[in-house]
Amino acid sequence: MLKTILLDLDDTLLDNQMERFLPAYFQRLGDYMSDTFAPDGFIRELVVGSQKMLENSDPRVTLEKTFADYFYPALDLNAGEVEAQIYTFYKQIFPSLKSVTGTRPSARPVVESLLNQGFEVVIATNPLFPRVAIEERLRWADLAPEELSFTMITSYELFHFTKPQPAYYAETLGQLGRQPHEVVMVGNDPGLDLDPAQVLSMRVYHLSDDPVDKYPGGSLDDLLGWIEQQVDAPDPEEIRTAQAISARFRGHAGALATLVRKLTDDEWKRRPAAGEWAPVEIACHLRDVEMEVNRPRLAVFSAAEPPHLTALDTDPWADERDYLSQSGPEALSDFLEARVALLQELEILTENEWDKPALHSLLGPTSLLELMGIATDHDLLHLAQMHATILEIT
Structure with a gap:
């Protein structure tokens, strides 16, 4: 639906044609900052910093940080002071670009x-x-x-x-x-x-x-x-491809980092209702599934013979491992590191390797492509849970 x-x-x-808007934007920003920096150098590094954002593929780093990590050192700037100037530009000068x-x-x-x-x-x-x-x-x-x-x-x-x-x-x-x-x-x-x-x-x-x-x-x-x-209309059929699965793994990791970015220590451990998971429990669950299910399953496909896989019930881990007493930020960090490692392993697979068969105790005959696709569905299930939980507790 x-x-x-x-x-x-x-x-x-x-209506905003970039071939008109961007030159006007660069001109006014360069003029505004010209008392502090040479406009040509400032705009050149701004463009390079923007390109760095376009190229970023790391779910651990926001676009804002990607830009800042390049732009301010490139001009030997104090980020705090210049960010305040640029914010003032957007509030006072940028509105004049409406005319284009x-x-x-x-x-x-x-x-x-x-x-x-x-x-x-x-x-x-x-x-x-x-x-x-x-x-x-x-x-x-x-x-x-x-x-x-x-x-x-x-x-x-x-x-x-x-x-x-x-x-x-x-x-x-x-x-x-x-x-x-x-x-x-x-x-x-x-x-x-x-x-x-x-x-x-x-x-x-x-x-x-x-x-x-x-x-x-x-x-x-x-x-x-x-x-x-x-x-x-009927819902469109989802077509699983290696490109889509990798994109979902990558995007879901970034989404989790954004969803939890403002949680306090108390909110990390706050359950929306009895019997439901707190954010820290969701993050720990995703971390452990990534480290103990997704990556090991990928590893067994390197064997010559099709692997035989057993279904795992991972939900009891929340109580068995006392997720509620653990650190949410640490669980997030560990999850992101494991996810980046998984993505690096997936990136080098050939089409034939994605299609390698396996036998699963519940699914029966399956493939690496199908299992990794199911793993992205699992991601999204818990991202929806995290989204709803945060709305409830904050």
Whole structure:
């Protein structure tokens, strides 16, 4: 069932051609900072820092940190002082760039209609900017976030991956606790918005007067009618591929790190109800499954003969290992390290290795591809649990 609508921002909800916007943006930012830095050098390193964000594949490092770790040392800057200056730029100067963009009259009525129908609406813009800059662009589109209840705005503070990485979409789904068939991505750029979303078997809609043949599409006004059709349509079948599985493993790890980022020591150990897990118990469970189920299962496929695998009941570990007494941040860190190691092992597999067979005590004949796909489903189950738990306890 369709529950969530992801909406791209630039040239979807807001007329904003990057070939016009970016030169004007760089010019005004360079001028603003020129009393402190030579504009050419400042902008050059800003561009390189942005490229570092586009290339990041590490779920342990947010895009904000990826940028900062390159940009400030490259210019020998004190990050705290310059961040304050840049924030002031976004509050005082950046709004003047509205003049190089244009409002789309249908954008607000369409968003309001989706919200009134009960859909979660996410602003799924490429998270290369801080939230303050994205919120300002939303105001230019007559979609002020203080007036509309967006479920999420994807910004560089909260995300680890960018478009066109499928991991960006997996991270979005993970933070929301949503299955791919519950979500549609709406955007104008097939390469950034649609192709990578469809890798995860998400529904997509090409916002264009001339949509490409392989995708449904049309105008913003047409979107509402198409979504109405999707509500009653059968859920699309999920197609498991090595690319999708790796993207989900990567994006889910980033999503977990973001979901728990603000938990206090008390909240880590707070159960939403008797018999339900606290965040620390969920994190410990994911850590131990990664270290004692997922990675060992991958390892046994290196043998010449198809492995025989036994189903494991891992839920009792929460009490047996007293997860509630453990450290949430340490469990998260250990999980992320194990996940990165798993991803490194998966990256070197050939297509034939992904298809290697096995015999499972419950599944019967299976393959590495199927088992790793089931592991990503397990991830998402507990990300949805974490999402719901945090809403309940905070």
